Amino acid sequence: MMLLDVIYFILRNSLRVIMRPRTKQIEGELVLITGSGGGLGRLFAQEFTKHGADVVLWDISSTCNEQTAKLVHEMGGKAHVYTVDVTKREDVYRNAELVRKDLGRDVTILVNNAGVVAGERMLDCPDELMERTMKVNSHAHFWTVKAFLPQMKAQNHGHIVTIASVLGLFSTAGVEDYCASKFAAVGFHESLAHELLTEEVQGVKTTLVCPYIVDTGMFEGCRIREEVELIFAPLEPQYCVEQAMNAILIDQPLVCIPRLTYLPFLARALLPWESNVVMYRFMGSDKCMYPFIDNKRQVANGCIKVE
Numbered sequence: 249m250m251l252l253d254v255i256y257f258i259l260r261n262s263l264r265v266i267m268r269p270r271t272k273q274i275e276g277e278l279v280l281i282t283g284s285g286g287g288l289g290r291l292f293a294q295e296f297t298k299h300g301a302d303v304v305l306w307d308i309s310s311t312c313n314e315q316t317a318k319l320v321h322e323m324g325g326k327a328h329v330y331t332v333d334v335t336k337r338e339d340v341y342r343n344a345e346l347v348r349k350d351l352g353r354d355v356t357i358l359v360n361n362a363g364v365v366a367g368e369r370m371l372d373c374p375d376e377l378m379e380r381t382m383k384v385n386s387h388a389h390f391w392t393v394k395a396f397l398p399q400m401k402a403q404n405h406g407h408i409v410t411i412a413s414v415l416g417l418f419s420t421a422g423v424e425d426y427c428a429s430k431f432a433a434v435g436f437h438e439s440l441a442h443e444l445l446t447e448e449v450q451g452v453k454t455t456l457v458c459p460y461i462v463d464t465g466m467f468e469g470c471r472i473r474e475e476v477e478l479i480f481a482p483l484e485p486q487y488c489v490e491q492a493m494n495a496i497l498i499d500q501p502l503v504c505i506p507r508l509t510y511l512p513f514l515a516r517a518l519l520p521w522e523s524n525v526v527m528y529r530f531m532g533s534d535k536c537m538y539p540f541i542d543n544k545r546q547v548a549n550g551c552i553k554v555e
């Protein structure tokens with residue numbers, strides 16, 4: 249029976265690639281997005297609004313967050329803005345309580361999207377920057393899930409979305425802080441998903457989103473071999489968010505964007521380490537972060553201006 253089930257899910261998931269299942273309705277849901285002032289967070293806010301959901305926007309930067317809220321309002325949607333540092337657990341719990349009081353209802357979809365990267369080689373990187381990456385990209389997920397999951401479980405209705413990265417499934421040089429934090433986020437998310445299934449909390453869904461480089465500026469300068477870039481081109485932010493939304497709306501547990509990035513993930517698991525190293529060198533992905541680190545340094549030194 250177990251083997252039949254395994255085969256059934258392989259066939260069902262393969263079929264889903266060609267024939268998309270019905271999407272769920274999220275009209276009237278309350279969606280909380282962290283890092284909503286940034287590139288992907290803002291687009292998520294707009295996409296959820298398009299689907300009729302109300303959004304709660306959490307970001308450390310109030311100016312960027314207000315701009316997101318303005319865009320949502322212009323679309324005729326409802327946005328509620330809070331300035332929150334997700335690394336501070338007391339701040340998270342206090343603001344979660346405030347949201348509940350202000351809006352008089354519970355968050356039903358949580359999108360853990362806030363993220364940072366140090367952009368320095370390990371030995372050059374100040375300790376505080378490495379610690380910050382771990383706190384924003386992984387520890388913060390503990391606090392937000394602890395703040396919002398209890399009501400979702402009580403209602404047997406909700407959805408936890410983790411915006412991780414392909415760098416939470418395989419790694420490369422020069423982004424040790426980032427990879428450590430994203431591997432941690434993936435581990436946390438998967439364990440939580442198992443827990444919900446084991447406890448038979450069927451109404452609370454989970455989606456793990458693992459995008460490749462997205463053109464939001466966060467990894468400006470990151471480059472692989474030119475010929476390989478034709479196949480693995482950086483993603484348009486809008487495309488990335490649409491793909492993630494598709495997965496969320498069909499309760500898909502994991503999505504790698506683009507699908508082609510399942511291949512290096514599989515290669516890491518199946519092939520010897522040295523085979524992976526040879527492929528990395530060939531594709532220029534061994535040193536892909538070095539121009540990004542240089543670029544970040546130049547921005548910090550004022551040699552390059554960012555808008």
Ligand SMILES: NC(=O)C1=CN([C@@H]2O[C@H](COP(=O)(O)OP(=O)(O)OC[C@H]3O[C@@H](n4cnc5c(N)ncnc54)[C@H](OP(=O)(O)O)[C@@H]3O)[C@@H](O)[C@H]2O)C=CC1
Pocket residue numbers: 282283284285286287288289306307308309312332333334335361362363364384411412413414458459460461462463464465466467
């Ligand atoms: N861009 C890419 O290539 C990829 C990104 N991702 C992931 O997608 C997510 C979104 O990335 P993207 O939109 O590109 O990045 P952005 O830098 O554009 O957005 C991240 C947002 O998170 C905010 N933020 C940072 N620290 C905190 C904090 N302590 N509390 C609350 N908010 C905070 C940032 O505010 P501020 O700007 O003020 O720091 C910013 O508004 C991240 O988790 C990232 O790791 C995954 C794969 C690829």
Ligand SMILES: CC1=C(/C=C/C(C)=C/C=C/C(C)=C/C=O)C(C)(C)CCC1
Pocket residue numbers: 412413414415418419420459460461462467470471472476480509512527528531533536
């Ligand atoms: C390692 C590797 C690759 C390059 C991956 C890169 C460059 C990923 C960058 C991801 C980012 C910036 C994620 C942010 O969250 C290839 C060429 C796909 C295939 C071979 C293995």
